[in-house]
Amino acid sequence: MNDRMTAPWAEYELARFPEDPRDRLRAWDAADAYLLRHLAESGTPLTGSVVVVGDRWGALATALAAHRPTQITDSFLARQATRANLARNGVEDGAVRLLTTRDTPPGRVDVLLVRVPKSLALLEDQLHRLAPGVHEGTAVVGTGMVKEIHTSTLKLFERILGPTRTSLAQQKARLVHCTPDPSLAGARDANPWPYSYQLPDDIGMLSGRTVINHAGVFCADRLDIGTRFFLRHLPHRRGAGRVVDLGCGNGVVGTAMALGDPEADVVFVDESYQAVASAEATYAASAGGRVGGKAEFLVGDGMEGFPAGSVDLVLNNPPFHSHQATTDATAWRMFKGAWRALRPGGELWVIGNRHLGYHMKLRRLFGNSELVGSDAKFVVLKAVKR
Template sequence: MMNTILNINSQELLLNRFPKSNDKNLQAWDSADEYVLQHIAELNLDSANILIINDTFGTLACALNAYTLHWQSDSHIAKCAVEQNLEDNQLTPNITFLDSLTLPATAPDIVLIKLPKSNAMLEQQLHQINQVMTPNTQVIGLAKAKDVHTSGLKLFQKYIGETTTSLAKKKSRLIFAKPTVSKFDDNAEKLVSWPLEGTEVTISNHAGVFANTQLDIGARLMLENIPNNLDDGYAIDLGCGNGVLGLMVAHENPQVTVRFTDESYMAVASARLNCENAFDDQDRFEFDWHDCLSNYDYDQADLIICNPPFHQLKTVTDHIAWQMFNDAFRTLKHGGKLRIVGNRHLGYHIKLQRIFDNCTTIASNSKFVILEATKP
């Protein structure tokens, strides 16, 4: 694998994405990371308790390892990345890892928040910061300049206080918010809920979940083609999101145990909530915040269903789908089936044919296709 070196503030750091890649364009940091690290260096801090949010591959954690760190992310892949990069750089910082629904126990001196992919997620995270900040907390947002919008700045003003932005540097910008807003009395997250058409089920989503206000059109086609011929056994909803596909597998196959797994903590939490709301018997369900099916046992699943992503952050890539399909092949029993939905143009049938040596088209429309492969 190609090694990528970041030289910043008299430090030389070996940093890689997770999983590691030979693509030189997929480095583990961007100019927003560099901008905020230079700003922190200029503060000349002897010590500080820093809360880092949305550190995509651990660059901030590695570069700020001399401070007391609380590191929060919704992404299990990001957590794997920071652990790997800390190990590769032989760093042992004072760091506490937090999932995206857990707040630090102590008030931070500085909060560094890399803007997330949606305003819904940003609002949730700023609401959390509001609960732990003090008047002396420095809240600093960082992002590419093109991703800093008026709507996001208004959220900083709503939940933190007076907000200004820096000049753009290398096409990135910093956001400075001064805590002047009182703590919100309602410290509970506001879930998004919507009825699943054709059923009596209400789907609830945490802020960070894909398609968190309605059923996406690929999942809609998959719901029309859920297997219903399993008398018992074990099924996995891989990359489960809010769990809607696994819920329908459980509904159509009442004797089957279903495991929901996703690299998003909020996705797994949403799936758990939706199972609790839809079924009385919770012993049938398992939940796992995990990187695909890495470290799962061989030959254990009868069915795996999947709506694979074709991007990591804002980078279009097929490596996640490759990992999902290879992990599924290992995890399925002989005769077990992987059923996926994907955009027609992605050519997933070629990957499945290469891995499984078979692939069947179950259904299709003008945009999506349902494919099934059986482990020989």
């Protein structure tokens, strides 16, 4: 949905990525608007190195493009949305420097604007990475909806950067004001990310092997119950073929398939840069010595870019949230992308919560859906491209 955001100095036409005329979710919210109002009303000098972290759909980067900011995001979709929104509003190429959470951040930060992420771990990692560039004169302001900012959020800012206070709420949004304390430079703990742990001994091929998680990836310190259930029901196949771990997260499922089918080429794909980095590290730690098939690691928009008929098997645990909103739009796009990329006879295997009703979507798209396994919470489904 295209929508207009009013900032104190202009209006901006914004959209999420990929654009979907049926999507009623906006590309900005009250937290973005509150931050922009504060910057204008407070007279915060937007000079020097302006860094915007966690900008969800490019609303902040677009509105601040005249100040040539650096945007840092973990989301491929947010990065593409930013590019599209900058072009939509006539911003010249190169006005905004686009970095990912895996890139080296600027060495000096004069203005730091943080859209508080859902993941406290991702916030911790990014503040640690940015802290060396923050100095006594840096203006640091965070923004988020009231339900996104907790005591633990404020404590992170205080522990890593300096004293912190919050604003009054406006339209259910709040600001976080932080005053950098240079004396913390020698006292702050080291960045704890990435984090590694050993898998339990009762999950088959991956038993006892190592998982490595970068900050912000789901279930950073343990194997989640959904993935554990999926591992018990993965297909048993041997021989050369192309397998895709779609929405790979830390890569546990794709790594299990690589170990179980050494001749298969396994592609790990996710829209999160942190996730793909985690998958690559997990694979290297647990399956890097296998002889036979190759492993490929891609950050991208689902199955976009895979030629039609180029894939034999897709494994998928689709998300059903987009930030704070519950939606099946991502799952539906993943299923359609898998159908297009699969060869005739190729299979899509999906795990999901029982109540999500994925079997109906698969039947509508593939014409079939088989229940492979179920328990009180999860179902594993298989659909075959006829």
